[in-house]
Amino acid sequence: MKFTLNIWRQNGPDERGRLITYEAPDVSPGMSFLEMLDGVNQRLLGNGEEPVAFEQDCREGICGSCSLVINGIPHGPDQGITTCQLYMRRFSDGASITIEPWRAKAFPILKDLVVDRSALDRIMQAGGYISVNTGGAVDGNVILIGKDQAETAMDAASCIGCGACVAACKNASAMLYVAAKVSHLATLPQGRPERARRVSAMLEAMDREGFGSCGNQYECEAVCPKNISTRFIANLNHEYLRAGIVESGLPSEPESPHAESS
């Protein structure tokens, strides 16, 4: 197969970027999207040119590193998969493919298609600890958790933090990410004691990082490689309201030495 690629090239965070056209001949239909880019980079290196920088790690759809907007859709045309699981047979021979990085103020471009997603880590840090005692591992089933609850928590916990939700959102909002993390921990007994403080802190951190707000268009759900449901966003809003109303009498700043200092 043969493709014409329009790839975003940008030398550094403060440089101006632009789309540059490359040809990708001799692509096998069984190649993954990233393998196809490896081929492009081999050729560039052979010609003494700078290879295209893109992020990748596990290449089996679980690490959340790959992050390409392919023809206007984060992670490409298929639903429920990451870029590394997208195969070239999905495209028609001779097609022209535009590849861009995630675009958001909170995700500054480092180089070409690589963006800095540490804003998501800082939101997670702001959420703080959960109540798990130190010492030996706890025996199984000491704290009983209902099947429904366990499944819901697992659905939320399947978020791999890739940031496609932010990339797809018209407002570059990280609501689905925060919703998945908050819902995951608020559904389980271990995360309950800090749930009010956690949701407020994480939403404040999200605002601080410069993400936009949620307009309930559900584009995030449509591109999420883990199919995380936007019902977790409703749950996040619910948690936030609950934190504001029910727990308004409690001190908002924890006095624990484990608290994040920001």
Added chain:
Amino acid sequence: MGLAMTGLGLVVFVVFHMLGNLQLFEGPHALNGYAAFLRDMPIALWAARIGLLSMAALHIGLALQLSMRNRRARPVEYTIHRYRHASIASRTMAISGMALLLFVGFHLLHLTAGVIDPGFADRRDPEGYRDVYGKVVHAFQNPFMVVLYLAGQLGLGLHLSHAIASSVQTMGFEHAALNRLLKAFGPVIGLIVVLGNVAIILAVFLGIVR
């Protein structure tokens, strides 16, 4: 959150406004009597009016503030951006909102304040009530007004079809079994309001109510 709450407040108003207007079909006595009933309580009426206007102002202010923040959240746009799920209504909230603002402004000047068509502003019916019925019938016999008001209803329907379900989500109502119902709830309420209002406009224009 504020946007959703003020929005839902305004939704409650448009629902009752439509229901009140439907009394047109019961004839002049019912509609004019209803108008007089509202005007008989000046304190409640003005409290409601001021409440509504401030709610609308807050809604618009918050919408502007949010959309400016959201624009800042993505300083460099995509060369190609394809929507996968977002409805047309959800993508045009700002446009339908601004169209609604213009329409509501016109509507207030026209049928409430009587600035645009002053002929009917103070006319009384045989029972001595303000002739709201006559004013409405006169207005919608004019094809220009019919087109304008139908366009206004189109904007309202478009805005509500995203707005209500979206607000419900923002207020954090969610239930595994009821979610589909909650999602449908918005467009259905929007449709009922629009159909009620359109029925009034067309009934007059087609001569069913005269």
